[in-house]
Amino acid sequence: MxxxxxxxxxxxxxxxxxxxxxxxxxxxxSGRHVHLCRADIDALFGAGHALERRADLSQPGQFLCRERIKVSGPKGDFGSMAILGPERRESQVELSATDALALGIDAPVRLSGDIAGTPGARLAGPKGEVGLARGAIVARxxxxxxxxxxxxxxxxxxxxxxxxxxxxxxxxxxxxxxxxxxxxxxxxxxxxxxxxxxxxxxxxxxxxxxx
Ligand SMILES: [Zn+2]
The missing domain is CATH 2.40.40.20 (Barwin-like endoglucanases)
Structure with missing residues (x-):
């Protein structure tokens, strides 16, 4: 040996x-996390809610939020997933391949923002739920x-x-x-x-x- x-x-x-x-x-x-658009923040946390900065990330202007949400797929869910701010033009769920298997979501490997044709996920916050039609990826x-x-x-x-x-x-x-x-x-x-x-x-x- x-x-x-x-x-x-x-x-x-x-x-x-x-x-x-x-x-x-x-x-x-990077652990699993979501990025949220304005309309989805309104639906999950209430109209006009501003995401609260908990900690800065290494990329300038990017931050970890104090808020967390539940993310669900056909086979499972994660009850308290991190949200990264600031808000984006379209919501996106970034998973590892292991996370994707646990949720039962067939998420493809993509660069952030490249979400055409990707599967969605179900999001639940304190004020409501959102069914994303697309946006679940394994980040390249x-x-x-x-x-x-x-x-x-x-x-x-x-x-x-x-x-x-x-x-x-x-x-x-x-x-x-x-x-x-x-x-x-x-x-x-x-x-x-x-x-x-x-x-x-x-x-x-x-x-x-x-x-
Ligand atoms: Zn990055």
Missing amino acids: EATHGSLLERVARRVESRMSQPLVPLEA RHIHMEPRYAARCGARDGQIVSVYVCGGRPVTFHGVVLRVSPDFATYMHIDYDEANACGFSKGMLGFLENY
Whole structure:
């Protein structure tokens, strides 16, 4: 067992050393959450209700709300799901693949906002319920990047890249969508299935590859 452990450690160490000059991206794991449009906030919490900020997220202007809601599918529900603000043009439910199975919702892997043809879900708040016709997705793994850092890395908006994560369970994530905007802080976002798959812990970094 010791020899196996030693050789794995050596392989990882060699790989890390060879990538010392490669760009790094910090990782964040996003739990299941919903984004809500104005009409759905009115229906769930009462007309004109303003979502209350509980904590700021890493992306500028984005925040975790104090309010929570119940989200249901044909096979189950989550009684107290996080809401992320500010309000969006259209409501959206972001799940891990495991969450989607628990709800019985066949949610496809999509980038946030790309919800054409996706299944819906049932939302319940203190003042009412909403049956979403669409908007349930498993978020595609992606990187938010500031233009200055992208220029330094030689990376471009819209590129599909890979990210090697050297955690407790070393893994390379492929098919990662790179998004560059002055509105972003530089972070790679993965869901909890992916976080568990790579042995994620807070503050973990990934090496940008194939860009
Ligand atoms: Zn994100």
